[in-house]
Amino acid sequence: MKQSTAFPHSLRWTSVLLGLAALAASGHAMAAKDAVLSIGFQPETLDPYNTNQTITTAVTKTFYEGLYKFDKDLKVQPVLATGYEVSKDGLVYTIKLRTGVKFHDGTDFNAEAVKFVLDRVLDQNNKLLRYNQFNRVAKVEAVNPATVRITLKEPFGPFINSLAHASAAMISPTALKKWGNQDIAFHPVGTGPFEFVEWKQTEAVRGKKFDGYWNKGYPKVDTITWKPVLENNTRAAMLQTGEADFAFPIPYEQAELLKKSDKLEVVASPSIITRFLSFNVLQKPYDNPKVREAIGYAVNKEALAKVAFAGYAFPAQGIVPQGVGYAVKMAPIPYDVKKAKELLAEAGYPNGFESTLWSAYNNTTSQKVIQFVQQQLAQVGIKLQVQALEVGQRAEKVDTWADPATAPVRLYYTGWSSSTGEADWALRPLFASEAWAPKLNNMSYYKNDIVDASIAKALVTVDEKEKEALYKTAQEQIRKDLPRVPLVTEQNLAAHAKRLSGVYVMPDGNINSDEIAVK
Template sequence: MTHRFSSRLALATALAGFLSLGAGQTFAASHVVLALGGQAETLDPYNTNTTLTTAVTKSFYEGLFGFDKDLKVQPVLATGYSVSDDGLVYDIKLREGVKFQDGTDFNAEAVKVNFDRVRNPENKLARFNQFNQIDKVEVVSPSEVRITLKQPFGPFINSLAHASAAMISPAALTKWGNKEIAFHPVGTGPFEFVEWKQTDFVKVKKFDGYWRKGFPKVDDITWKPVTDNNTRAAMLQTGEADFAYPMPYEQVATLEKNDKLNVTVSPSIIERYLSFNMLQKPFDDLRVRQAINYAINKEALAKVAFSGFAKPAEGIVPEGVLYAHKLPTWPYDPAKARELLKEAGYPNGFESTLWSAYTTTTAQKSIQFVQQQLQQVGIKLKLQALEPGQRTEWVQTAPDPKTAKVRMYYAGWSSSTGEADWALRPLLATEAWPPKLNNTAYYSNKTVDDLIAKAMKSTKDDEKKTLYAEAQEQIMKDLPWAPLVVEKNVSASAKRLSGVYVMPDGNIDTSEIAVSQ
């Protein structure tokens, strides 16, 4: 099976984006500030599981494929590919004449170096499990690479379109090494790295040698972490920022009245949930996990913390992800929660801790709401919002599951490959226990593991749909989580800014960023 992408299509897309800016509008090179709700934890896209981080790294890195703003796969550094009948061998044609920002050539050898690096377990990269299906990478010619998989893997091209599958300059990797490359990124993207002050900003500047002619259209971008909702909104209103995401939900009506701003509300595939450490009491008891689910009013949470810009979760995988299986929202019944706690041996409740993966104002509201709800059934929680370093050390890289300190964990996830494999496997497969991936519930069910594994190998839509549905139903029976809400994406920008999009997974596309005069 051969898949070829037309360069005319890419040109037409770019031209359409240019023309849509309006007659008479011209562009001037400018400085742009983007205010985001958190900070990048690394600048190595292969060593992060956070969407915000990859949004930043996409400034200077590109992959063979990418997603458009609707999560449709598009060619980037690849121009086409073919797949063997057994689904194991992918021959990928590469774009010619592309240079890395250090002046070296992008070619098949660069592809091999990058994928050999991430699939080497000794490098201990966070994205190892995303690419460990690769058996070998071979250079066919400078403009063609052959990738052989260990077994058929239906969503392989989607995985290559994920922002983590970036092409890093082999020369830079040789110069800086596996760890230090995180501070010295060199890619083929529209912007070159300038400076990173971890708590303050990441700054990038226009790459004059960028292969896509006419881009980028601005001189530089400063990515600025601003955790406080009100501060982000204020920066936008005073002109200190040109774009802000996420916007404070409670201020949307006010911001929409500002004639200098555009407010955009769009669907997302970001689900917020609580995970329970099932290796630890009392969360090893299904009745306790059921009780917590009954004790939380998801409708009220959507109103209180998200000002209505969210809806109760309907299962484990949200609508909009391929092979999502819609299930009923767990009902709110505090009396049933108290009854179950009593049956489990906790008639007076218990004490525990709830960590949040984020320090944003909305996250703080969410965990405070959960604290208040659970207190009504006797569960007393101590709250802590984790900084990125704490999150990495205490949760994501905890070396021994038996001694991991996480108990209840408020987090969120979006399947940035657009399909259910990456919504389930990194979070709920046994192989995904930290420090490998993000199964912070330490959940393990052989039936679920087998269903996910079978679905990975399948290339038949009907079969995959059935397998993923069975897996999602079993997970909801076991309740390693309390699925909470699926939020909407709310962003705002100065009217002079165009070409910046929040994608359904919460990533940000700045490939066509421009400022009008």
């Protein structure tokens, strides 16, 4: 994987420095407004169509916009679209587009651009991770420069929600032709408020103000820098020293200390992020549902919330978190070591077994989680080797593994948020058999005909009571089968310098910086 763009660092920043010098020379001797945002994960790409990581799309939104977006309450708002009509049969969406918009490279944004971008993700030869988000699209037509018509293969109620997802970004067709399907990941060209400057993968992603931005008056800062900082304490220290203006997530255990600073503001907000233990149900011993249930009983979720999240989390209340449409509230699996041992004995493992536990993340909170789980399962005889995977390791060993039968993943700590705000995206990517990795995120390789049928029928029904019943059936069946044990739903905990405003964490863990400003 490439480490940077093709131009040397010194040249990349030359244009920024010259621009600021010109401001001073013209009598506008104002200080440049720079904002630094520190995040706990490394973006693995800058192609919004080829990631399933929420924090990655938070970064790509710096450069890209879609036809629609979600606000802080996950309500759909227009961006590059101005409105739409849908046919009575629910198959044809006619979308009106904003006019006078340019991509960073000067290319016009219009219906042909929308068609070009969506046709790219619909081409299975491109093997983009977000294909399944759009695979119900039959065709895309440019009616005229300001009108695009999208025809679906079957009714799909959450379609506009899918277009509002941060992955549904508009990329310059000129840039796509220039850089190609792979290298566009390192050369983002969108219509967003910031123009790409550079990406040093372990250090920073940088952007500068796009002077041709269609939304006049924005952005309100000159440059923006995203810094991936995996170590929690370092992220907190950067806030205290002024090296960062914003940090997410902040170490839960340091929240009270940071609150005492008169220069910082700590913000805890509700989330729809649930953390799971996922099992590879194709492999022993996790093919046995009693083993999976035993592990559910063996982990003290109340204690986990305190130990790893300093109380800024609570035991998960079901397969789909509250706050997501059609979520069914369920009692957490209680902590019961005796019950766990009984189930293991019934499954043929009275003395436990040895296995591996991987974490999808290598930040310090996740390391605390897998160490806690390791200690908990040792009490019932399950001896775990634990490893927090780096981005490249996760991609190689889990996300892109082609053959389910040989997948090396066994027990896996991961998380999910339904970033479209409704139950389909909380269930289908994780539990439908069509979503087996590498297509989507069913790295449990779970298949249940009742679940598959319920999810599929819920997508096409227009009867709300029927949809609610179908999603309830799916969630109850998943709870019985437990291909994933829900652990906790966490709060989003962020902090920012009081000089910074207009940045907040959304319920799905994405970050909105549309109104970013510094004093």
